[in-house]
Amino acid sequence: MDEQVKRYLKEFRSGLRHIPATERDDMVKEMESHIAEALSSGRPVADVLARLGPADRLARAMAAQALLDAPDDGLRMRRWFAILGLLAFTGLPSLVIVPGLALLIFAFGFAGVVGTVVSFLSLTILHNMVTTSLPHPNVPGGAEIVTLPFSMLLGLVAVGLTWLLNRYIKFLLTAARNVMH
Amino acid sequence: MEDWVSQLRRGVLELCILSLIEQGPQYGYEIVTRLAETPQLAAGEGTIYPLLRRLKKEAWLETFWQESAAGPPRQYYRLTASGAEGLQRMRSEWSQLVGAVGGYLEGGPRSDG
Numbered sequence: 140m141d142e143q144v145k146r147y148l149k150e151f152r153s154g155l156r157h158i159p160a161t162e163r164d165d166m167v168k169e170m171e172s173h174i175a176e177a178l179s180s181g182r183p184v185a186d187v188l189a190r191l192g193p194a195d196r197l198a199r200a201m202a203a204q205a206l207l208d209a210p211d212d213g214l215r216m217r218r219w220f221a222i223l224g225l226l227a228f229t230g231l232p233s234l235v236i237v238p239g240l241a242l243l244i245f246a247f248g249f250a251g252v253v254g255t256v257v258s259f260l261s262l263t264i265l266h267n268m269v270t271t272s273l274p275h276p277n278v279p280g281g282a283e284i285v286t287l288p289f290s291m292l293l294g295l296v297a298v299g300l301t302w303l304l305n306r307y308i309k310f311l312l313t314a315a316r317n318v319m320h
Numbered sequence: 321m322e323d324w325v326s327q328l329r330r331g332v333l334e335l336c337i338l339s340l341i342e343q344g345p346q347y348g349y350e351i352v353t354r355l356a357e358t359p360q361l362a363a364g365e366g367t368i369y370p371l372l373r374r375l376k377k378e379a380w381l382e383t384f385w386q387e388s389a390a391g392p393p394r395q396y397y398r399l400t401a402s403g404a405e406g407l408q409r410m411r412s413e414w415s416q417l418v419g420a421v422g423g424y425l426e427g428g429p430r431s432d433g
Contacts, residue, residue, distance in 0.1 A: 166369075168392070169348055173365070175391040176349035191365050204370035208377040316370055317330075 143184050144174055147194050154198020157221040158205045166201050196318055199225065203315035226311050233311065240304045248297035254290025258283045333363050334371060335414060338399065338407040341381065345398035348372065372397060380406050 151170055155163040170191075177187040191197055202225050209218050219241075226233035262283045333355075340346065340354060348369060355363045375381040380403030385393045399407065 165395075166373075169369070169395050172347070172388075172392045172394050173349045173352070176347075176394070179391055197366050197369075200366050200370050201373065204373050208374060318366075 141178075141184050143188060144178075147174075147188050147191075150194035151198050154195045155202050157224040158202050162205055170197075199228070200316050200318055203312045203318075207309065207312045207316060222308055222312065225315065237304070237308065237311075240300060240307070244297050244300045244304065247293050247300065251290050251292075251294025251297055254286055254293060258287035258290055262287065329361055329363065330367070332414075333361060333367065334375070335407075335410050336361060336363075337368070337371060338375070338380070338403065338410065341397055341399055342404070342407060345384075345396040347386075347394040347396045349394075351397070375403070379403070 148167060148171060152163065152167050155166060174187060174191075177190075178184065202221075206218065206222055206225060209221075223233055223237060226237070336355065336358075337351060340351060346354075351372070352363075352365055352368055355361055355368065372381065376383060376397070379400055381397045382400050383395050383397055385395050388394050
């Protein structure tokens, strides 16, 4: 195999490092086949590779499509890391905004869940044991009347932010996928 | 302007690719070459291969590898049943749309004040 082609395929494979090995191998195999077909029809190597475009850009378009297709299920963490890795080239958006949003979601979600659970328990089962019932001049009963809905609100914010983050990720991936005219 | 044209092309490329494959299973390079015969589509490998991948994930296309006489094996694409059905629906949407747009271009429905 021609040295240039070998180099191209190596760079192409490297650009696909964020996606699962089986899909990556399939894509490389197909690109290898494509290049071989082009060469066997008599076109010069430089020409064929130029038409394909830079290997890293082509890989990025393929990887972005793979991540857009990937189901949003159990492989959650792996998909997230793959997305972050792929989008690192966008700089600020992925390195700051995405993890930043994720952190906010975790914070709101955690506070929401803990707050809701503690308030609920305090109102019911642990009524006499948990002393979150601060005497309040205007609110009859205890502070749970405030903390319970407030905690649920925090949880809702977390849900909203998650939806927002998913939309943003989809937007970034689509832009990466469309990068080839 | 460029953005509009590029969006248009992206929109119709899927229809063109599915119609091509409807004629018979084809491999990636074949599809790319045939689409290159219509430069108006300006569809390159970087657009076509991800699209083929998406159609395969959506189960509109299925693939199979086949040995080739001189060179590495080729990955062929063919329409699935839902792909064929989807193509029919896209075809009908397309002709309705083209008809409507044609009407406007010929100075169609007008609101008289």
